[in-house]
Amino acid sequence: MASLPKRIMKETERLQSEPVPGISAVPSDSNARLFSVVIIGPEESPYATGRFKLELFLPEDYPMAPPKVRFLTRIYHPNIDRLGRICLDILKDKWSPALQIRTVLLSIQALLSAPNPDDPLNNEAAELWKNNEPRAMQTARDWTKQYAQQ
Amino acid sequence: MGIVPSHENDGPPSMPLPPPRPSLGPRPTNPQSASFPNIRTDSRLMRSVEYLPPVKMGQRVSNVFILRKENIRLLPTPSQPPIYLVEFTFRADVQGTVQIYFNADEKVHQTRVNGQNHVHHISYVSRTPFDSPAPFPAAENQVFRQREQFALDLANATASQLKYSRESTYPLVIKLDATSPSTNTPITSNIVRSHITLAEFSFADSRPSLRVIEQKVLIGGTIFSMQDLYGIRASYNANQNGPAGTAEDSSAECVVCLTEPSTTAVQPCKHLCLCDDCARLLTLEVDAQQKCPVCRTHIGKLLRIVDTSRRPEQAAAGNTVTEGNTYAPPVAPPPSAPASSSWTPTNHIQTEQLSHPRFENLAPSSRHSTPPNASELHQGSTHPMNRYHMS
Numbered sequence: 001m002a003s004l005p006k007r008i009m010k011e012t013e014r015l016q017s018e019p020v021p022g023i024s025a026v027p028s029d030s031n032a033r034l035f036s037v038v039i040i041g042p043e044e045s046p047y048a049t050g051r052f053k054l055e056l057f058l059p060e061d062y063p064m065a066p067p068k069v070r071f072l073t074r075i076y077h078p079n080i081d082r083l084g085r086i087c088l089d090i091l092k093d094k095w096s097p098a099l100q101i102r103t104v105l106l107s108i109q110a111l112l113s114a115p116n117p118d119d120p121l122n123n124e125a126a127e128l129w130k131n132n133e134p135r136a137m138q139t140a141r142d143w144t145k146q147y148a149q150q
Numbered sequence: 151m152g153i154v155p156s157h158e159n160d161g162p163p164s165m166p167l168p169p170p171r172p173s174l175g176p177r178p179t180n181p182q183s184a185s186f187p188n189i190r191t192d193s194r195l196m197r198s199v200e201y202l203p204p205v206k207m208g209q210r211v212s213n214v215f216i217l218r219k220e221n222i223r224l225l226p227t228p229s230q231p232p233i234y235l236v237e238f239t240f241r242a243d244v245q246g247t248v249q250i251y252f253n254a255d256e257k258v259h260q261t262r263v264n265g266q267n268h269v270h271h272i273s274y275v276s277r278t279p280f281d282s283p284a285p286f287p288a289a290e291n292q293v294f295r296q297r298e299q300f301a302l303d304l305a306n307a308t309a310s311q312l313k314y315s316r317e318s319t320y321p322l323v324i325k326l327d328a329t330s331p332s333t334n335t336p337i338t339s340n341i342v343r344s345h346i347t348l349a350e351f352s353f354a355d356s357r358p359s360l361r362v363i364e365q366k367v368l369i370g371g372t373i374f375s376m377q378d379l380y381g382i383r384a385s386y387n388a389n390q391n392g393p394a395g396t397a398e399d400s401s402a403e404c405v406v407c408l409t410e411p412s413t414t415a416v417q418p419c420k421h422l423c424l425c426d427d428c429a430r431l432l433t434l435e436v437d438a439q440q441k442c443p444v445c446r447t448h449i450g451k452l453l454r455i456v457d458t459s460r461r462p463e464q465a466a467a468g469n470t471v472t473e474g475n476t477y478a479p480p481v482a483p484p485p486s487a488p489a490s491s492s493w494t495p496t497n498h499i500q501t502e503q504l505s506h507p508r509f510e511n512l513a514p515s516s517r518h519s520t521p522p523n524a525s526e527l528h529q530g531s532t533h534p535m536n537r538y539h540m541s
Contacts, residue, residue, distance in 0.1 A: 005407070006407065006408070006409045007406070007407050007408045007409060010408045010409065011408070063406055064431065064432075094446070096441070096443045096444070096446055097405070097406045097428075097432070097443045098405040098406065098423065098443035098444050100408075
């Protein structure tokens with residue numbers, strides 16, 4: 001495998017030396033481009049107290065191409081589907097090479113605080129969010145208790 | 151034709167820079183071969199975004215006049231209908247005079263010194279009455295307000311008097327001239343002689359407002375167009391302290407590789423955020439987005455800041471601030487035009503650029519010998535105006 005670009009080394013270092021509150025990202029031992037991520041559910045959201053595991057992979061052309069990020073922990077959210085795929089513009093067409101692992105994870109954390117049912121990936125959750133938000137929030141809380149506690 | 155259409159708002163249309171740009175070469179068989187971040191230019195890939203003539207860093211000239219665009223306003227009088235007076239707050243480190251013109255033509259007075267053109271002053275001729283030069287002291291936070299009898303009758307002005315176009319006069323000129331040190335100093339010395347702000351008027355909600363077209367300074371015998379850049383101070387400091395990697399201030403790093411110092415500014419958004427390699431990577435790749443990584447604005451042009459102070463052998467080749475620069479007037483609204491403005495300068499520039507009377511004898515024709523670095527930087531450009539930053 002090609003040597004690791006300096007940018008990735010720097011980002012990795014800085015994630016350890018200046019960690020983001022509520023977020024941890026640790027590179028895998030076998031692949032420095034693959035990160036095990038944990039995001040703590042934001043307070044004031046139905047995901048509060050949850051520990052959500054994600055995987056983040058930096059493709060060969062990173063940072064020209066966005067990282068690939070996926071939830072491993074099940075989560076009830078209109079913009080995250082059953083497979084953990086995330087509907088977030090900066091992970092697709094709004095990617096910019098000035099964004100970093102840190103900023104991507106912060107954006108995902110913010111997405112947990114502000115679900116956007118008008119741009120759904122999980123249609124069922126989005127419908128419930130629009131028609132009966134209290135029930136949708138309750139479901140999200142239930143799932144958080146059920147799946148996101150370890 | 152390899153010249154890419156000029157993006158709107160970003161100044162002169164694409165002009166050939168060395169090396170000449172043939173059409174985009176074939177896509178490399180393996181795009182990954184240009185391994186990040188140490189991409190090397192594949193000769194088949196040609197530059198699709200134009201580089202402006204670079205700024206040479208390492209000779210900073212202190213500007214004795216600070217007049218910020220946002221500190222220029224139109225002040226309505228209590229009369230009905232109100233008339234508008236030009237007012238601005240500025241700082242002067244030397245004594246001088248201020249003069250305001252409406253609908254003025256520009257005249258550049260140059261002499262040849264040692265085979266090189268030196269501008270000794272710029273004058274403006276206006277058909278509307280204008281006030282005599284008003285003296286001001288060396289002081290900070292001075293306010294200048296135009297006298298009422300010389301206010302422009304904006305209500306009765308024609309569109310061509312209010313809006314700048316290449317055929318028209320400059321709607322508004324604010325000229326600050328230094329009166330000390332005296333004008334007897336040799337033209338080749340590096341003193342600031344004049345600071346000029348060119349502006350036009352726009353109307354929103356029936357209130358006139360000003361929009362600065364360009365600011366320039368005459369230093370010694372050379373005219374510099376002024377451009378604001380975001381991030382230049384951090385970049386300068388980092389260069390003084392060694393590579394960005396060792397500097398504490400990470401804002402001086404290229405935002406893409408986080409490793410090299412940022413030396414390239416994106417126009418028209420003015421973000422100084424890229425190193426040479428990453429700037430190439432962002433613009434050369436066939437499927438490159440060509441968007442500013444900071445704000446996603448389309449990359450119209452790139453402006454490199456060459457730090458001559460770190461290359462003693464080249465800096466020693468001469469006073470590179472003035473050397474090799476003849477004056478060319480602005481060929482278009484400069485890149486400093488706000489991205490939101492409605493300039494679409496491309497058409498008439500392409501057709502009239504070379505025939506317009508303002509351009510006579512101003513192309514950098516036979517060039518005198520230049521330091522190796524400078525010739526690489528300027529050769530072939532028909533717009534050799536140095537970019538000069540002040541903040």
